[in-house]
Amino acid sequence: MGYENLQVERKDGVAVVTVSRPKKLNALNTKTIDEIDAIFTALASDDEVRGVVVTGAGEKAFVAGADIEELAGLDAESGRALSERGHRVFDRIEWLGKPVVAAINGFALGGGCELALACHVRLASENASLGTPEVKLGLMCGYGGTQRLPRLVGRGAALEILLTGGRVGAEEALRLGLVNRVVPLEQLLPEAEALVREMIANGPLALRATLEAVHGGLDRPLAEAQEGEAQLFGELCASSDAGEGTSAFLEKRAPRFRGR
Ligand code: HXC
DSSP, X not given: OOOSSEEEEEETTEEEEEEOOGGGTTOBOHHHHHHHHHHHHHHHTOTTXXXXXXXXXXXXXXXXXXXXHHHTTOOHHHHHHHHHHHHHHHHHHHTSSSOEEEEEOSEEETHHHHHHHHSSEEEEETTOEEEOGGGGGTOOOOSSHHHHHHHHHOHHHHHHHHHHOOEEEXXXXXXHTSSSEEEOHHHHHHHHHHHHHHHHTSOHHHHHHHHHHHHHHTTSXXXXXXXXXXXXXXXXXXXXXXXXXXXXXXXXXXXXXXXX
């Protein structure tokens, strides 16, 4: 399928999804949200793809937010619907069942920051600048930011970002745990891809179960979440990948995982 506002490149098990509306700093209009929905739906069932990198076109912006032109005409009902649609699409990224790494190559503001938060791991270029400036528009985060940001960096740091609407540079984002690494811009995509490749060298069922345990468990009481972990661990033990992984270690050879 062709996309108007996304570039998608599949290479040896990794898909690189680039949000591409360069004249609007890759802002997320309805069409782009629809296309993100479509590509992540497709990637979920594409067995050839085992990990994903999400980035923005150009050297200035990852994604500068939701498209403000579209926000201008919203009322209570359409605003709520826009937010709920975004939640469903970004949840699809978080629940892909395969590692998704954001390569933040510049401004990641508002919905762009929220897109990065829905990814599993975030790498930033030195020129990256993150924030949630919605309050400056008289609005607030609506694509999960009020929930994912405090879960990632803690309530105090999140509230400073959310309530000031100010921007956080790459080094500050690293200090806060908002991003995992900062690298020069030209190394961002190679490093993000290498990180995904390191992950997908592991058993795909093990990765899927780990993602499910973390995302499904963090919002539950510890005992209940650990029950979920035990259930997933048990299921993995019955997989042929677990047999292969443990045998390979004992036989001092590299494992050949098949995702079964
Ligand atoms: C629509 C946008 C845009 C956006 C940039 N542009 N961000 N258009 N929506 N979010 C457009 C500009 O209007 C301009 O178009 C072109 O991209 C280049 O941007 P400039 O502003 O000229 O660039 P610069 O001066 O370098 O400033 C960069 C910037 C600034 C600091 C990133 O563009 C900016 O503040 N953008 C808005 C950031 C923001 O508020 N994001 C949150 C949106 S609300 P023209 O045609 O003039 O060249 C949101 C809500 C999510 O995300 C939740 C929804 C439920």
